[in-house]
Amino acid sequence: MPSLGTGLNVLIGLAAAPLLPGIIARVKAMVAGRRGPPPLQGYYDLIRLLHKDHLRSRTATWVFGGAPAVGLAAVVCGLLLMPVGRQPAFFSFEGDWMVLLGCLALARWCAILAALDTGSGFAAMGASRDACFSALAEPALFILLAGLARQTGELSLSGMVAGLAPSAGLTDAPGLALLAAALGLALLAENARIPVDDPNTHLELTMIHEALVLEQAGPDLALMLYGAALKLWLFGLLLMNLLVAFADSFAVWCGMILMAAGIGVVESAMARLRLLKVPPLLVGAAALAALGFALIWRTTP
Amino acid sequence: MTAWENMLLAAVLLTGFAAVGSSRLATGIRALGAQGVLVGVLPLVHSVAGWNPRMVGFGAVVATTKGVLFPWLLSRAIRASQTRRETEPVVGYGASLALAAVLLPAAFWLADRAPLAVSQAGALMAPTAFTLMGMGLFLMVARRTAVSQVLGYLMLENGIHTFGLTVFTHLPLLVELGVLMDAFVAVFAMGIAIDHINREFDHMDTTRLTSLKG
Numbered sequence: 178m179p180s181l182g183t184g185l186n187v188l189i190g191l192a193a194a195p196l197l198p199g200i201i202a203r204v205k206a207m208v209a210g211r212r213g214p215p216p217l218q219g220y221y222d223l224i225r226l227l228h229k230d231h232l233r234s235r236t237a238t239w240v241f242g243g244a245p246a247v248g249l250a251a252v253v254c255g256l257l258l259m260p261v262g263r264q265p266a267f268f269s270f271e272g273d274w275m276v277l278l279g280c281l282a283l284a285r286w287c288a289i290l291a292a293l294d295t296g297s298g299f300a301a302m303g304a305s306r307d308a309c310f311s312a313l314a315e316p317a318l319f320i321l322l323a324g325l326a327r328q329t330g331e332l333s334l335s336g337m338v339a340g341l342a343p344s345a346g347l348t349d350a351p352g353l354a355l356l357a358a359a360l361g362l363a364l365l366a367e368n369a370r371i372p373v374d375d376p377n378t379h380l381e382l383t384m385i386h387e388a389l390v391l392e393q394a395g396p397d398l399a400l401m402l403y404g405a406a407l408k409l410w411l412f413g414l415l416l417m418n419l420l421v422a423f424a425d426s427f428a429v430w431c432g433m434i435l436m437a438a439g440i441g442v443v444e445s446a447m448a449r450l451r452l453l454k455v456p457p458l459l460v461g462a463a464a465l466a467a468l469g470f471a472l473i474w475r476t477t478p
Numbered sequence: 479m480t481a482w483e484n485m486l487l488a489a490v491l492l493t494g495f496a497a498v499g500s501s502r503l504a505t506g507i508r509a510l511g512a513q514g515v516l517v518g519v520l521p522l523v524h525s526v527a528g529w530n531p532r533m534v535g536f537g538a539v540v541a542t543t544k545g546v547l548f549p550w551l552l553s554r555a556i557r558a559s560q561t562r563r564e565t566e567p568v569v570g571y572g573a574s575l576a577l578a579a580v581l582l583p584a585a586f587w588l589a590d591r592a593p594l595a596v597s598q599a600g601a602l603m604a605p606t607a608f609t610l611m612g613m614g615l616f617l618m619v620a621r622r623t624a625v626s627q628v629l630g631y632l633m634l635e636n637g638i639h640t641f642g643l644t645v646f647t648h649l650p651l652l653v654e655l656g657v658l659m660d661a662f663v664a665v666f667a668m669g670i671a672i673d674h675i676n677r678e679f680d681h682m683d684t685t686r687l688t689s690l691k692g
Contacts, residue, residue, distance in 0.1 A: 346481070347481040348480060348481045348484060350481070350485065351484055351485045351488035351489075352488070355488065355492075456572045457499060457571045457572040457575060460499075460572040460575045460576050460579075461495070461499055461575050463576070463579065464495055464499075464575045464576070464578060464579040465492075465495075467579040467582060467583075468488065468491055468492070468495070468579070468582060471582050471583060471586060471605075472484065472488055472602065474586075475586065475601045475602055475605070476484060476601065476602075
């Protein structure tokens with residue numbers, strides 16, 4: 178049910194999401210021995226981009242102009258469905274986890290349409306890669322959320338997260354750990370982080386997400402960047418809900434900062450995988466999720 | 479006890495996935511070594527009655543044979559042949575992983591229907607055994623290098639060992655040692671065969687052996 182506390186969680190998410198990429202960049206810089214950009218750099222970038230003019234390709238149609246807004250709206254809808262630890266989501270109904278995945282798919286679909294709409298070869302290449310990898314990451318997400326549904330016997334995200342802490346015992350630990358591992362891999366893939374995609378690269382042959390948003394500039398790009406930050410926030414919340422389902426929202430916020438720092442460390446320690454190596458990784462994530470699902474299926478009475 | 483057993487079995491399955499999904503032979507050998515140790519320790523966790531010296535001793539023998547001896551033999555084989563990775567598998571690694579993931583529910587289905595002897599085994603024991611056997615067979619069919627096929631054989635053996643645990647709490651020592659001895663001799667003989675293939679043809683691609691004339 179919509180309430181003040183759950184609405185506050187959504188607002189905090191909307192306000193704090195650009196912080197996460199800033200923390201990741203800061204941690205990466207610190208590990209590399211540099212000072213790095215301030216953690217608030219994400220906000221500065223957004224403000225700077227919002228002050229710029231609209232610059233759109235002459236071949237682009239209204240699809241290009243509308244896609245960033247629709248994509249952002251889809252991610253915000255997803256955020257409304259996501260509980261925060263012990264606190265339920267703003268909206269909650271049976272089967273909302275499918276709507277959540279649908280929202281994410283819609284956001285990606287908009288980005289891909291916008292990229293294709295410009296007729297730019299590189300943007301289309303990025304769109305193709307993004308579509309391919311997200312299609313491989315999606316089964317993992319579906320299977321792991323289905324596993325949570327089986328574990329708790331609930332069909333809404335809020336119900337799943339609320340039921341997770343009391344229902345899970347030592348017997349379920351291996352299954353849930355596998356689901357968490359699969360979610361971690363899906364998080365890195367869906368948010369275009371190393372080892373799947375390097376957010377810093379601007380080399381045409383290797384970039385995936387950066388190529389997808391290559392044609393956007395100014396406020397359009399700001400919407401895309403903000404949408405990407407919100408998506409990272411959304412996945413972070415999902416991971417936190419799985420790991421610390423019993424925690425209150427303050428503990429979840431702290432967990433999110435730790436998670437961003439963790440992503441920064443992973444990005445510093447690993448190199449990007451070759452493009453051909455990414456599909457086996459994502460199929461592996463789906464296999465992990467399937468294994469976890471099978472274990473939970475067996476151990477839950 | 480079931481909780482620890484389940485964790486161990488999940489780890490066993492993960493090593494199986496690692497062996498099926500990696501192109502590097504060294505990774506496969508290491509995964510199978512870890513799997514051997516886990517399978518060796520399994521009876522200790524599985525036992526309801528508690529430990530006795532015989533079980534501990536046998537677990538140690540299985541773990542050292544499968545975790546140290548076999549990997550050492552196989553590492554020597556790949557070092558001698560300078561083969562680092564499986565370059566052209568019959569089935570690709572992504573598809574292999576997907577197949578392994580499909581194998582799991584099939585094994586659950588099979589374990590539910592197979593008329594198993596009554597035992598205290600947890601719900602995961604028999605399905606894990608079937609999955610290991612399936613993945614082992616799959617590795618033997620879908621890989622070209624001789625070492626990968628030996629890895630498949632070992633995984634099949636691990637599956638049979640695990641399946642044995644579902645039927646008996648502990649097998650007679652003689653039977654267990656006999657099976658282990660067989661596996662050892664088989665790996666030894668395959669190691670020698672790999673060496674011979676390698677010395678004769680400078681590679682260990684077994685598919686090309688089919689064109690040999692007597």
